[in-house]
Amino acid sequence: MIRFAFPLFFFSFLIFSPLCSQAQESTVPKVIWKVNRIDLGTILEEQGFQTAEFEYTNTQDSLFFIKDVWLECGCTIVEFSRDSISLGESGKLKISFDPTSAAGFFSKLIVINGNLSGVTDSLFLEGISIPYPSDIKRAYPISQGALRFRLKKINMGEVFDNEPRIKYVEFFNQGEQLLDQEEFLALVPKYIQVSQVQPFVRPQERGLLMIRYDGKSRNDLGYFEDAVPVSWENIPGSEIRLELIANLFEYFPPVPRSNLNEVPQLFIAQKEIDLREISSRTLVRRTVTLVNKGRQILEIRKIQGNCECLKIEAPKDRLEPGESMELSLTLDPIGRKGIDQRNIYIFSNDPLNPVQLIVMKSRIE
Incomplete structure (x- = not known):
């Protein structure tokens, strides 16, 4: 009988060990x-x-x-x-x-x-x-007044409305004046903040600007460009313009697997429209069917094209479950020639695909 005592005890230990482990994991850390x-x-x-x-x-x-x-x-x-x-x-x-x-x-x-x-x-x-570059002008080729930058435009990237996006931008002070943090001034809209990071940036030194972009405060969706004037109040003629670009999106928390069929679902019947060869003197019209295949109301937050040559018309901005509508697209190709592509972005409350793209391609003669 003794021979079986150890295996039974060991088997019991294997059963209860995970339970003990889980209990220990739930305790407050020391x-x-x-x-x-x-x-x-x-x-x-x-x-x-x-x-x-x-x-x-x-x-x-x-x-x-x-x-x-x-x-x-x-x-x-x-x-x-x-x-x-x-x-x-x-x-x-x-x-x-x-x-x-x-x-x-x-x-x-x-x-x-x-x-x-x-x-x-x-x-x-x-x-x-x-790191400090060996060639300042090569590392910072864009010159604006007394400052040099790496790029002409500052790309804030994807900005969601659940938390502000913060980016640090390097610059080189090629001027002869000390840049004082206390004298820094930025004329910005309410959704953007710009500040000088270091207390002082001496001539021939590098500095950092901190840019904070608040998507929730902007309260919009899609691609945007902003020109932000900044200067130092104690230095006459020091004003420069920071060119910001950003893509704004609505944040959706993860959807539990059990709710996947309950949420709004935007279905686009045709996501690529090939117009083939068209004349630059003729307006081109097409329609695309949008369907809500979900079980909740679908809200079209915004529809944005990447060109003023494209006119977009939607008869409504809400679709009941199972309901559809025709999206009207009109392209005016005047003044254009060669291979052309127009993008149409549709923003909705579909949490699985909140931004969907329709591409319109053509060869303009």
């Missing part, structure tokens, strides 16, 4: 970190070491202290206290990063070992490091 990932943003190499602080709180009756910290590379330096903290007390761990050690995006791992059993936590320090 140490809670305020955040375990910090983004330093864009860093210029000449800015030197950048520092971030991670804050933690002891949730146990036992005294806690940090025994050791493992760093991924020599590009980071850690400072922390080995003093013990009691229940409910907080401590800080300071990490400094050397931007000369990286080019482009970086993510550095920091592993924390504490004195309490099971306390091994991972932290991450992230950002984008920009």
Whole structure:
């Protein structure tokens, strides 16, 4: 009988072990970190070491202290206290990063070992490091007044209405004046904010502008361009214009699998229209059928074409489940010649395909 005792015990252990494991996972961690990932943003190499602080709180009756910290590379330096903290007390761990050690995006791992059993936590320090170029004019070819930029236009990329998009833009001060953060002025609409990152940018130095684009405040959808005048009030004639481009989208949370058939669903019968050869002197008209194949009302938020030569007419902006409508498209090709493509973007409340594209192709004679 004894021979069977061990296998039975082992089998019981296998059954209950996952349950015990799940119970342990649901318990409150011994140490809670305020955040375990910090983004330093864009860093210029000449800015030197950048520092971030991670804050933690002891949730146990036992005294806690940090025994050791493992760093991924020599590009980071850690400072922390080995003093013990009691229940409910907080401590800080300071990490400094050397931007000369990286080019482009970086993510550095920091592993924390504490004195309490099971306390091994991972932290991450992230950002984008920009090395100093060997040829300034080649790296920053676009000249505007006293500043030089990498590109003529600043692409904010995809901007959703659930959170603002932030972008850092480099510039080189080729002028003779000190650029003071306190004197910086930007004449912006309510959905855009622009600020100078460094307190001062001296002549022949690089600086950063932080641009914040709030899609919710803009309250629109599609492609947009904005010209933003900025200047320094203490420097006469310092005004320049930042040209921003952005694609604005509505954010939809993930749809549970069980609800996939319940949401609005936009179906487009023909997503590519080939007009073949057409005359530049003749208007071309086509229609496309839109159908709501979902079980909730479909709302057409916006329809946007990529050319003023395209006229788009929709008889309504709401479709009941199963309902359809004809979208009217009129192309005026006057003044155009050769291969041509027009894009029509349809924005709707279909959470699975909120933006759909219709392409109209032609060869204009």
